[in-house]
Amino acid sequence: MIRSISFEFFPPKTPKFEAKLWQSIEQLAPIGPKFVSVTYGAGGSTRNATHKIVKNIINDTKLNAAAHLTCVAATKEEVDSVIDDYKSIGVNHIVALRGDMPDMGSFKPHPGGYRSSVELVGAIKEQGCFDITVSAYPEKHPESHSFETDINLLKAKIDAGADQAITQFAFDNDVYVSFRDKLVADGINVPLIPGIMPTTNFKGVQSMAEKCGTSIPEWLSAQYIGLEDDFERRQEIAIRVAVDQCHRLISEGFDQLHFYTLNQYKVISEVCNILGLGAKSKLEKDLTGLSKREIS
Secondary structure: OOOEEEEEEOOOOOHHHHHHHHHHHHHHHHHOOOEEEEOOOHHHOOHHHHHHHHHHHHHHOOOOEEEEEEOOOOOHHHHHHHHHHHHHOOOOEEEEEOOOOOOOOOOOOOOOOOOOHHHHHHHHHHHOOOEEEEEEOOOOOOOOOOHHHHHHHHHHHHHHOOOEEEEEEOOOHHHHHHHHHHHHHOOOOOOEEEEEOOOOOHHHHHHHHHHHOOOOOHHHHHHOOOOOOOHHHHHHHHHHHHHHHHHHHHHOOOOEEEEEOOOOOHHHHHHHHHOOOOOOOOOHHHHOOOOHHHHO
16 A cells, blocks of 8 residues: 655756646646655756745645755855755755766765765754655665665665665666565665656666666567657556556555656656546556556
8 A cells, every 4th residue: 555655856947847847746736745856956056946946845835845955066064054045945854865976977075075975964964853865776876886885875874864765766676675675684674765767758768777777677678669759659658667566566565656757747647546646547548458468
């Protein structure tokens, strides 16, 4: 049984895409997410935009807004100032991440900044007024020496004060289950929330997966062959694959799910509707016609 869901958005770069963002927030809000998060660009490049969007969500909606925060390319004083700003506008939940370098190269701590996500979590925890979410990698982080290194880092973040972890997206549920069981065996018992990435832009997902170390199963790639000009079919497959993945995760005991929306609402809405988290979808009847062979 699903206990809660959450959605992630990112700051848009143009007025046109900003309108699309708010349309997505408006359409997804009735589903009742536990929280919605707003990302923080590489090197803190979207700091002001993130702050503005989070503030507007808090002021203009009934949603609980979680603000992302990184420690890249910033002094401790600058990061602490952002934390204070978040506190002043009513943020009570921070997603604390190390973050990406502005040039997307290997991470280099700022000489006067927090040197890791662990230190960042500790600084936020000292404030005593935030829920803290961190990231987790069910498949080895591309910059990590080993999977065990990733586990140890997650444990350090929890020891520093993190309350829960959201995973990088994955498509193989065995990866999630194995990761969860490994954490439990290592004494890590905070909520682990699988990150779900339903999208019609499969080429875009492939590119993201390559950068973050996520494997793409052959059966999934095969579904999109020859569909470059068939948006409706890509949409149907994206919805059904996500629904199937969510059902399997729920059956394995996961009761919280986090959706990477990419600022789009149609596919996410359909997935949530079919899962029973919203009004029945007009596409649900059509989607039930897809055979399991076509989507697995």
